[in-house]
Structure formats: C-alpha cells, structure tokens
Amino acid sequence: MKNETKATRKGSSPIKVWCLPEEKASIEENAQNAGMSTSMYLRNVGMGYQIKGVIDQDLVLKLAKINGDQGRLGGLLKLWLTNSEKLSHQDPEQMRRVIHGVLERIVTMQIAMLDLVTKTK
Incomplete structure (x- = not known):
C-alpha cells in the first residue's frame, strides 16, 4: 500500500x-x-x-425590523377586530379612525419594504 x-x-x-x-x-x-x-x-x-x-446584512436587518413591525400591527389589528366586547366602551368612530391609521401604517411599511428590496436589484 x-x-x-x-x-x-x-x-x-x-x-x-x-x-x-x-x-x-x-x-x-x-x-x-x-x-x-x-x-x-x-x-x-x-x-x-x-x-x-x-445578502447585505444591513438590508436584512432593516427588512427584519419592518417585518416585525408589520407583525405587531397585524396582531394589534386582529385583537381589535376579534375582541369587540373589550372595546364596546370605545367610541366606534374613534376606533374606525385608529384602525384606518393602522392600515395606512401597514401599507406604508409594505412600500418601504418594497423600496428596500428593489434598490438592491
């Protein structure tokens, strides 16, 4: 051998x-x-x-932060929509404005996420 x-x-x-x-x-x-x-x-x-x-590490961190914010806002929105008995003492018009504000914030974050992704191409 x-x-x-x-x-x-x-x-x-x-x-x-x-x-x-x-x-x-x-x-x-x-x-x-x-x-x-x-x-x-x-x-x-x-x-x-x-x-x-x-993959650019800074981009990943930014996207992870936006994704976390999206998750928290989505969870808050779900809580509002499913626990109406806890919110029965709230003014319905005020709750509508708050929910629309949250939805606008979610759309803003989605646009920011899309901008970050398209800049790297």
Missing part, C-alpha cells in the same frame, strides 16, 4: 498579482462583499466563476 498524499492549496505555489493600493483595496472589498477571502475571490474570478455576493 502506497502513501499517497493529496495536493493542497497551502502546499502549492501562490500566484502574485501586482496592483496599486486602490486596486488592492477594491479587490479586498469585493471579496468581502462576496463573503470570500481575497485568495478565494481571485481564484474564482480567475477560473471564470461568476461571483455571487452575499
């Missing part, structure tokens, strides 16, 4: 790329945006792979 060792990248020779400091910074930023090390990014680009970036 022979002792065969597989070649690894660490054991192979590197390729040096001469570039200006701005170019290096740009390559490193592109690699980070793609969720890769600089070496992996350059290797994949050099081998002709299409680089797909990771």
Whole structure:
C-alpha cells in the first residue's frame, strides 16, 4: 500500500498579482462583499466563476425590523377586530379612525419594504 498524499492549496505555489493600493483595496472589498477571502475571490474570478455576493446584512436587518413591525400591527389589528366586547366602551368612530391609521401604517411599511428590496436589484 502506497502513501499517497493529496495536493493542497497551502502546499502549492501562490500566484502574485501586482496592483496599486486602490486596486488592492477594491479587490479586498469585493471579496468581502462576496463573503470570500481575497485568495478565494481571485481564484474564482480567475477560473471564470461568476461571483455571487452575499445578502447585505444591513438590508436584512432593516427588512427584519419592518417585518416585525408589520407583525405587531397585524396582531394589534386582529385583537381589535376579534375582541369587540373589550372595546364596546370605545367610541366606534374613534376606533374606525385608529384602525384606518393602522392600515395606512401597514401599507406604508409594505412600500418601504418594497423600496428596500428593489434598490438592491
């Protein structure tokens, strides 16, 4: 039985790329945006792979916040609509205005969510 060792990248020779400091910074930023090390990014680009970036973390946080707000508003609206006995002492016209306000807020949040998503395309 022979002792065969597989070649690894660490054991192979590197390729040096001469570039200006701005170019290096740009390559490193592109690699980070793609969720890769600089070496992996350059290797994949050099081998002709299409680089797909990771989802922008700030965008995900903003969308999660909007989604949470939507859920809370929807829950509040459901409570108002299903627990009419608890709200029987409230002025019906005032409750209508409040519910319309909540619905407008939900629509506003949906528009904000759509804007965030369409800006990333």
